[in-house]
Amino acid sequence: MLSVKNLSIAYNGVKVVHGIDFKAEKGKVTVLIGANGAGKTSIIRSIMNLIKSESDEILYDGEDIKKTKPNNMSRIGISLCPEGRQLFPDMTVLENLEMGAYARKDKAGIATDLVDILDKFPRLKDRKTQCAGTLSGGEQELLAIARALMGKPKLLILDEPSWGVAPIMVEEVMKMTRHINEEMGVTVLLVEQNANVALRYSDYAYVLDVGEIAIQGTGEALLGDRKVQEIYLGI
Numbered sequence: 287m288l289s290v291k292n293l294s295i296a297y298n299g300v301k302v303v304h305g306i307d308f309k310a311e312k313g314k315v316t317v318l319i320g321a322n323g324a325g326k327t328s329i330i331r332s333i334m335n336l337i338k339s340e341s342d343e344i345l346y347d348g349e350d351i352k353k354t355k356p357n358n359m360s361r362i363g364i365s366l367c368p369e370g371r372q373l374f375p376d377m378t379v380l381e382n383l384e385m386g387a388y389a390r391k392d393k394a395g396i397a398t399d400l401v402d403i404l405d406k407f408p409r410l411k412d413r414k415t416q417c418a419g420t421l422s423g424g425e426q427e428l429l430a431i432a433r434a435l436m437g438k439p440k441l442l443i444l445d446e447p448s449w450g451v452a453p454i455m456v457e458e459v460m461k462m463t464r465h466i467n468e469e470m471g472v473t474v475l476l477v478e479q480n481a482n483v484a485l486r487y488s489d490y491a492y493v494l495d496v497g498e499i500a501i502q503g504t505g506e507a508l509l510g511d512r513k514v515q516e517i518y519l520g521i
């Protein structure tokens with residue numbers, strides 16, 4: 287579904303991502319794991335064309351998206367849950383969800399999806415008239431995911447869904463991500479620092495180490511990998 291080849295990113299001449307290759311296969315959950323400053327957000331922002339980068343190829347559904355404008359990504363089926371969530375804190379849950387459908391014209395479809403999404407996210411339904419800024423970290427992340435789903439994505443990209451979320455809610459957020467993947471058929475690409483959680487919920491994983499891919503394999507294989515255990519899992 288998404289194929290990235292030889293992607294490099296530099297800020298003011300300083301390279302932070304060094305020619306990486308990775309894929310997010312259709313129907314799967316793929317994760318890029320990396321520590322603070324490993325380049326995760328930069329990689330996502332470059333796929334979305336929010337920053338400049340160099341690559342041999344960025345293909346989505348077989349199409350070159352190197353020149354696709356950020357505000358057209360939703361129209362072609364890519365939705366991003368950005369780092370720090372970027373909700374509208376003074377707007378209600380409902381209003382935030384409506385913002386997620388900004389690129390759509392099918393009013394009736396939007397209304398039906400809103401009902402469906404609220405049914406899928408009972409925590410949000412209970413709080414639909416509450417301002418987003420008053421939700422807990424976990425609830426805010428669920429809202430950011432639900433808002434992204436209002437764009438009807440085929441590919442959902444999540445930038446550190448565990449950020450600022452209590453551990454028990456991290457499991458709920460990841461279970462919801464898995465559910466969206468399995469039940470709604472949405473392909474998922476996520477980046478995470480929390481290797482333990484991310485590996486348990488992903489099909490395939492890439493480990494980033496200062497802008498390079500150091501290890502890759504199935505989530506299961508990496509959970510059992512000694513190097514990954516030492517560096518990321520504290521075992």
Ligand SMILES: Nc1ncnc2c1ncn2[C@@H]1O[C@H](COP(=O)(O)OP(=O)(O)OP(=O)(O)O)[C@@H](O)[C@H]1O
Nearest residue numbers: 297302320321322323324325326327328329369479
């Ligand atoms: N706008 C920018 N200008 C200059 N340097 C930047 C900019 N954005 C990021 N960097 C640098 O690029 C490197 C990678 O940053 P990036 O935010 O992509 O990492 P990350 O893996 O998302 O980190 P985190 O886990 O903290 O979110 C860091 O060294 C960072 O300081």
Ligand SMILES: [Mg+2]
Nearest residue numbers: 326327328369
């Ligand atoms: Mg980041």
